[in-house]
Amino acid sequence: MASFTAVFLSSAFAACFAEVCTIPLDTAKVRLQLQKKTPPLSPAAAAGAGWAAGGGTLATIICIAREEGVAALWKGVVPGLHRQFLYGGLRIGLYEPVKAFFVGGAVVGDVSLLSKILAALTTGVLAIVVANPTDLVKVRLQADGKANTVKRSYSGALNAYSTIIRQEGIGALWTGLGPNVARNAIINAAELASYDQFKQMFLKLPGFTDNVFTHLLAGLGAGFLAVCIGSPVDVVKSRMMGDSTYRSTFDCFTKTLKNDGPGAFYKGFIANFCRIGSWNVIMFLTLEQVRRFFL
Template identity: 75%
Template sequence: MSPPMADHKPKSDISFAGTFASSAFAASFAELCTIPLDTAKVRLQLQKKSVAGDALTLPKYKGMLGTVATIAREEGLASLWKGIVPGLHRQCLFGGLRIGLYEPVKTLYVGDNFVGDVPLSKKVLAALTTGALGITIANPTDLVKVRLQAEGKLPPGVPRRYSGALNAYSTIVRQEGVGALWTGIGPNIARNAIINAAELASYDQVKQTILKIPGFTDNVFTHLLSGLGAGFFAVCIGSPVDVVKSRMMGDSSAYKSTLDCFVKTLKNDGPFAFYKGFIPNFGRLGSWNVIMFLTLEQAKKFVRSIESP
């Protein structure tokens, strides 16, 4: 039976370059497969209560499947993949860094001579560190992805805000300044550090626990169960900061700060607003984690076969 990740050996058994490439590929593939659910999640999170006269108007988007169907019907099927280009930019940078650095940083925290099961606290600390570092570098790609996903069907004759990902980067810099590319960096660091910790640490821990159960081996079924666990923990813990991040990035002029966005969302939409899009978020993160970790394990296996003498 293969040893669980980081069990008795915190160091990675493949090079950093190999881990980075495997992580970037796995994250990008998962992004390509699941971005329609992410687009639905962003639309649900950005949807606010609107008042028409004395009565509240009915929300445009309802539920994951309803939102997907509405976007496809009104804007075309391709609109569900809005933001895929910056999404792939993001995953190559953020996915490669946060996962690629996880084992080295974990080794740094426990020490080179550590033997035994790495404590959960060290796994969480390592994942918080790599998540924060990775998204600090990749924030511009996240911003552009959200801006493109947020734009719905426009009235006839109204031009789109951005013609594409590269145009969005340049337009934001020209109109709002270079610093605007890091709009929402506060909630984004909080969200991605927390979600990264929930994903990587829980995947690490669940996999380690499963492999101690008689009859379980380091195979695809174990990776699938561990990936589902990682996605569930990530959504439960990270949904509130995810909503704040999406709202700040979708309409930065409406909020003065992260705290202002949090307070206004709570005041105007209530506490359940922080779990808007929970089902599509879990559908997205659950499936994303399963696809990503399954692909990652196979990619690392391939790299290991190349690097092994």
């Protein structure tokens, strides 16, 4: 059996590779989630606002690239890689041993969906408690160019970490931990447990083998479920991390509901699905190949 270090490193590599490929979609998603209802802007004002007012994913990406430069789409890539190395490596690397713990021994044959969900919830919580500071810095860097957020002007990821600690205290690195734990536990369960379940289900169907096509379908299914289930807590997490005026998770939730309506919790849904769907496909395809080659 492969060592935990080998499994952790292969998981971290797959997660980091998927992050680099999909972070422009994540930047667009964060900008869309941070949008709040405002008086209508004139076309000229909207053009200079640094985001696509009322626009969708593609419009937001084009507007960010035009107003802030193409490199702005990769804002947050460094803490994003920090996050995926820690969070991706831990949540995926711990999944099999934690699943074995819940079933009471070595995993042999089919495992119940409940055991898979419990294992994924557990590893999602453990991993994000460690990785929350990297998530906070990533969101702040991605939000920094938006017109109606606080301009912090961090020069980079390391500068952001040090500035937050100096100005807000080390505890501020765990801002948004509540919704982040909820979001990542839920999404991790939706991703890992559903990928595991979809793959198990497909392999029982005639004509399906443990190949790239099966991994692709299972990854798409996992990504879609993750977005449907996790979007509301993802929006609250992004808003709390991007705007420090919220007093708590409940405060952010109620203000978002009151000021922007229920639809706000699915803002950036298309960007989120493009991001998480493609992220899952790339990550699981990479992970399966890396594990097959090295482990």
